Amino acid sequence: MITEKMRDVAKDLLTKGEVNMVIGWEKGTFWYNSTPVFITKAEDVERLVFDEFCTNNLAKYLLDYKTAEGKVAIFVKGCDARAVNRLMQDQQVQRDKVYLLGIPCGGMKEAAPGTQPQATEGLPLVEKCQNCTSPNPVVFDVLLGDQVSVRDTQNRFAAVEKLEALGTDEKYAYWGEMFDKCIRCYACRNVCPACSCRECAFDGNGLNWLGKQNNLQENQMFNITRAMHVAGRCIECGECERVCPMDLPLMAINRKVIKDLNELFGAYEAGMDVENRPPLGQFKLEDPEKFM
Amino acid sequence: MTQVAVAENPVSPLVPIVGKIIKIVTETPDVKTFHVSTPDGNKPFTPAPGQLGMLSLLNVGEAMFSITTQGPNHLEFAIKKTGVLTDALHESEVGQTVAVRGPYGNGFPIEFCKGKDLLFIGGGIGLAPVRSLINYCVENRDDFGKLQVIYGSRSPADLVFKDDILTNWPQVRDMQVDLTVDRGDDTWQGNVGFVPAFIEQLAPSPEGDKVCILCGPPIMIKFCLQSLAKLGFKNENIITTLEMRMKCGVGKCGRCNIGSCYVCLDGPVFSLAQLQTMPPEY
Amino acid sequence: MKAIAKTQISELLNQVAREYNVLVPVAGADKYAPYTPGIELKLNSRTLLPPKDVFFPQTEKMYKFSTDGMEGSLDSLLTTPKPQLLFGIRPCDVKSIHCLDHVFLSKGFVDEFYAAKRDNTFLISIGCNGPAESTCFCQSMGINPQDTDEVDVHLFDLGSQYGVVPKSAKGEAFVAKYAALFAETTEEVPAVAEFTLNLELDGVSEKLAQMFEHPLWEEVSRKCIGCGACTYLCPTCHCFDVSARVAGTQGFRFRCWDSCMFSDYTRMAGGHNPRPSKKERVRNRFLHKLQYFPERYGDSLCTGCGRCLSKCPVNMDITNIIKQVREVDLV
């Protein structure tokens, strides 16, 4: 059982004083949710679990502790590990200040709210895991459990292609309907491991790039700019889409950017390592110039 | 269900009236006092000492300021340059249209102060809200006991309301003004030192139920409170005025709460005794 | 009790729509939407977005202005809307409107923008015979899920029909006016089904008053990501910002929902922020719901609708926090 191993390794790290905190998951309000937990005392490790509901990407929490004394241990699935790489690449997290406990991930499941506990085998994968390209952690100090095989991801860009096929005005109408729903709670931004600016362009800092009215135009400004700001740095963890209370298809925007970047400037997967720079942070002399 | 008593409020709670800047006094390099009237030359509203007014430049923004004093036909706002709106105000000229709404907040407890000796302590721009009460006391001189003002700023150039502190107030009967600066210059002949130390040096007596009215930067307030405690002032007799971010001024928008109090309605004036029952979140 | 068959509801709405702008919960929509004949209603649960925007829109223009050099003028944009009828709100949301009334209509200032819409809105509520969602806990917050008095007309869910009970003079007139659609019934209101989320609220407010400095806040705030989902979905959260849209010499000032969870919410012009980190912001949010508001207005600011619980990205659970508060040993 991964859960047992998690508790053992967490207890060991905390007891020996190698880390001051372990970031993992614990059971949430219902049997079908697991939620982030921050363990600082060895006697609390029993709260840790790993099951098919540990959907939250934990990597972003490292920013809260980047100036803290000592080390923080964090459990990383494939997507969390890529997020940690991303944050390290942006100098937001220092490798020697984190202890990465890798967990190969078979994909997270979801159960209809209010249903009785049932076997998880029959449950569907959550949206964000259906086209996961990296279920195994790409960076870790210890790996708990065996590597898993990559699922078929040929439908990764299906939603994007469907939208690309629409006519110009149809596209505008579709996105207009979506962005009209946006309540601008900024959950997508706050959960995103690529959004690491201490001061966001959209916060009230007098720059006023984004007005505070909730209307289509401001929501367009927010959503398009958000996608462009994480372009080349999105690790496809799907957290933005998962956390959106209005169920906006945000990954259809992020994946559009990924698809374009791959087609225009060569294949690139963000967060697979820290060496390969993101496509908008580099260039080639022979880059396409079809617009001239 | 919606029949509730409305406080006497000359201006609609969230929609201001238009006003004009009729005079600008440059107090220090970064503080100016703006005199505001309605376009037909009347006072926009009549605040009690210590109350607040929401002042705006229509195409820039609005913010809450203390009303530092008032004349028969105008209100005065002493404003320090700190952000977008205050920068724009500092660049305005006489005749500029502004919008104004208020008055908001509780103001100083005048009845409580009546008949007592009063000690006013101000630091920097913190003299601005206190001045509204000082001027009230000067105008109603017989209602109050002895008056003492202890005021300090970073440098002689940063002293605000120079006419009042150097000329007008010292001439008032039974009124004493003591000044200090953090750093002096060639012309400065007064005290040099921080306000809390100056208080201990002057050692004003708390006797006779003396009330102290205090306003300044948070760090100064913190140390002044220690000094006043040493001198024996009662918490009920130490009164200060707080600053919080405000948007509505009428207890609706939510952001100026300290615990269950709203600074815009229940403050900005609080006694130390009141503050000690509230969470330290200001 | 009078009653109307559920199949007759659209007929009722068709008729009242001649008199009112009718707002209803609609299948596939996230909030109350204008009623049009034939629209598919969703009357078995609460809406994702609360009805607060009917009285307190997410963005509301307050006045417009124009400037010309040093000159300038402004005009109020306060208008009186056509009478509207809000149909199908749940007792939890009725309670939330009661809370908003406290805020916008009391303590010396009436917010005219809110009042104009509030005074002009006829409320018809529908009771729940049990938890409508797994996240419902209104019963624990002292709300009767089946019944409410602070509306004009209340409907009890009797299975195939709704029991119709007027709750105000306006409601009496309404029931009389549409009497042809209502028949007498002897059917009883069924017993309330058991709630799966239950908690004890007694003494929590008083206990919280002593817990401002308690380490619990550091702990529970750690997983918060500081988004505004909870506050925007909350039926009682009412904080707003005031801002302006300026285009050259013209512009308008508006107010819009704001969230105490945002870092710039309390930050002042000089940079000082009384609530600088998420610990202070999370603490303020929960204390506002459970201590400050009860102290100020005598009502809890949480109605147990469960929206925050169902949509919080990190399962920040107010029922769990209340339970933890109860378990705290104050020495």
Added chain:
Amino acid sequence: MSLDTEAVQQQPATAAQPEGAPQEWEPRIVGFACNWCTYAGADLAGLSRLQYPPSIRLIRVPCSGRVNPQFVIRAFQRGADGVLVAGCHPGDCHYSTGNYFTRRRFLLMQNMLQYMGMDPRRFQARWISGSEGPKFQQVITQMTEDIKALGPNRKMRDVE
């Protein structure tokens, strides 16, 4: 920098065209011109008395790489019918490599706008050097023609 709405709005609103005279409509194009090449090129076009349509509003930026998504969206929001980004030719950037980054970002942004339902012809980029006054004239003329053919832009706009 900020895009002052006034600059965009000084011209009368586009929508109110007299009936029967649609060809009178002049599009409004916001051009972000790099300080070192394109702005000089525009200057040269002016000095050389080269005629080009009055549809362009140039905003000088230090480098075409300074242009970010907000600039572009804000221009459309505040009434632009087209947006042009123009800078030094690749290899000639005053800051050595700025325009190579522009090239990548521009293509991505143009694709994004297209995906969001904007016609990509409304958002264009060109390399115009300080000596290419005639090219500046030709680019502005061509883009004005393109956008005239597309008609006024209503998408993303939040001004009347």
